[in-house]
Amino acid sequence: MTTARTKASRLAFFGAAIGVTTLALTSCAGGGSGEAAAPSEFSYLSFAENTSIQDTLTTLSEDSCADENDALPLKVSTQPQASYDQQLQLLAGQNALPSVFASGNSPQVAKDLQTGDKLVDIAAELDELGAADDILPAARSTIEALYGGEVFVLPTELNVEGIWYNKALFAELGIEEPTTWDELTGAAATLNDAGVIPFSADGQDGWPLTRLVGNYLYRSLGPDALQKVADGDAELTDPEYVEAAAAVAELGAAGYFGPSVGSIDYMTAVNQFLTGQAGMFYMGSWILANFNDEAQNQIGAENIGFMPFPEVEGGAGSSDQLAANVGVPLAMSQATFDDDTAAWLGCIAENFGSESLGSQGVITGFATNTPVDGLPPLTEMIQEKIAATEQSVLWFEALFDAKAATTSQSNASQLVTGAITPEEFMGLVQADLK
Numbered sequence: 001m002t003t004a005r006t007k008a009s010r011l012a013f014f015g016a017a018i019g020v021t022t023l024a025l026t027s028c029a030g031g032g033s034g035e036a037a038a039p040s041e042f043s044y045l046s047f048a049e050n051t052s053i054q055d056t057l058t059t060l061s062e063d064s065c066a067d068e069n070d071a072l073p074l075k076v077s078t079q080p081q082a083s084y085d086q087q088l089q090l091l092a093g094q095n096a097l098p099s100v101f102a103s104g105n106s107p108q109v110a111k112d113l114q115t116g117d118k119l120v121d122i123a124a125e126l127d128e129l130g131a132a133d134d135i136l137p138a139a140r141s142t143i144e145a146l147y148g149g150e151v152f153v154l155p156t157e158l159n160v161e162g163i164w165y166n167k168a169l170f171a172e173l174g175i176e177e178p179t180t181w182d183e184l185t186g187a188a189a190t191l192n193d194a195g196v197i198p199f200s201a202d203g204q205d206g207w208p209l210t211r212l213v214g215n216y217l218y219r220s221l222g223p224d225a226l227q228k229v230a231d232g233d234a235e236l237t238d239p240e241y242v243e244a245a246a247a248v249a250e251l252g253a254a255g256y257f258g259p260s261v262g263s264i265d266y267m268t269a270v271n272q273f274l275t276g277q278a279g280m281f282y283m284g285s286w287i288l289a290n291f292n293d294e295a296q297n298q299i300g301a302e303n304i305g306f307m308p309f310p311e312v313e314g315g316a317g318s319s320d321q322l323a324a325n326v327g328v329p330l331a332m333s334q335a336t337f338d339d340d341t342a343a344w345l346g347c348i349a350e351n352f353g354s355e356s357l358g359s360q361g362v363i364t365g366f367a368t369n370t371p372v373d374g375l376p377p378l379t380e381m382i383q384e385k386i387a388a389t390e391q392s393v394l395w396f397e398a399l400f401d402a403k404a405a406t407t408s409q410s411n412a413s414q415l416v417t418g419a420i421t422p423e424e425f426m427g428l429v430q431a432d433l434k
Helices: 052-062 066-071 081-093 107-115 122-129 137-146 167-173 181-193 207-221 225-230 239-253 266-274 285-291 339-360 377-387 402-410 412-417 422-432
Strands: 002-005 010-013 042-047 074-079 100-102 159-166 197-200 278-284 304-307 322-325 330-332
Touching: 042 052, 042 081, 042 339, 052 066, 052 074, 052 339, 066 339, 074 081, 081 107, 122 339, 137 322, 159 167, 159 285, 159 377, 167 181, 167 304, 181 197, 181 239, 181 278, 197 266, 207 225, 207 239, 207 278, 207 322, 207 402, 207 412, 239 412, 239 422, 266 278, 266 285, 278 285, 285 377, 304 377, 402 412, 402 422, 412 422
Parallel strands: 042 074, 042 100, 197 278
Antiparallel strands: 002 010, 100 330, 159 278, 159 304, 159 322
C-alpha cells in the first residue's frame, strides 16, 4: 500500500481490489483499478438494530460538527446485524468500505480488515489532531486488549462491569462491602441464611455466569490470563484455570444463585434484584437505564451500590482492573481518509461523549468535554469509577471464536447446577477453541 499526503488532502491507495466489480454502496468506492476516489460524503454503515449511534452522529452533524458536515455531509445506511459481517467483507474486497462503520460482530472481523491495511490507525490520527486524550484510559486499555495492542476503533460506549448490591440489605444484615473472594462468599452465606437470594443471575443465557469465571481468572492469574489461552500458552483445562470454574460452581452448589437458575432469563434476573429478592447482581453499567427507571426500581437508586469483582487471595490481578467493553466500536476506512474525514474524526472524538451522555444517557469511552448536568447519581458514580480506571480486563469469551463462546454460555447453567464438573466445562470450551 502506498499513502500520499498533501496539504489539501490525505488519500490512501490500495494496490489492488479483491473482486471483479465495485459495489457502489457509497460514493467512496473507486473504479476497477482499486484506487479509491476522494469521498463526497461522510458515509456511516450501522447495524440496523442499533439506532443510538446514528442518532448521536446525526445530532452532531446538525450542531457541533455542522462545519464538518457542510464539507462532507453525513449519510447513514444500515445492514441487519445477522448479515453485517458478510457485507463488510464484500465491501472491503471491493475497496468500497464507508467512511466510518460498526466494526463487526466480533473483534476478529476488524482484526482481519486491519491485517489487510483497510483501517485508519485511530491512535496515530488522534495524536496528529492533538485529540489523544479524548479517548479515556479505560477505553484505550479495553480496545488494546480486544485488538492485540492496537487502537483502530472508536469506543461508542464504555460499559464497566461489577457487582451491584442492595445497600439497605447489607446494612440490615451487617455486611460490609466485600473486597476479597472469601468476603464475597461470606456475604453470600449471610444473605442466604436470611432467606435472600445472594446472586441474581441470568442462567438461561449463561454469559452472566461465565463473566464470574472470567473475573476470577483475571484476579487469580492476572490481566493476561485469557490472552495466554488465545496465544496457545495456556489451556482452560490447566489446573489453575479449572480452579476459577470450580469457585463459581461452588457458589451454585451452595444455592447462592437461587432455585432453577437455568430457567432465569435476563429481565427476570433484573427484576429479582430491583424488587429486593436478591442481594447482589453481577452486570455491566448498561443496566443503569433499568436502575434509573423508578417504575422498575422498587428498592430505590439510593440503595444500590457498586463494587468491583473482589480480589483473590494471593492472586496476580487487582480489583482496580475493571471488566469493560466498548459497545459497538466504530472503524474508519483508510481508503477514503482525507482532511475532511480527519476533521470529522476530530469532531467526533471531542463531542460524541457529551452528546451521547446528554441525549441518550449512554456513557461512552470518550471524554465528556462539555459537562452534562442533571445526571442520575448512579450514572455519576460510574463515571467516577471509569475516570479512575487506568487498566481494564475483558470478559470470559471476548477472545474466543463463535463456537467456543456458544459452548461456554450454553453450558454455564450446568456448571453451577452440578450437571457437569468444572473440569468438564473447561474441557468442552477448550475443545472448541480454534
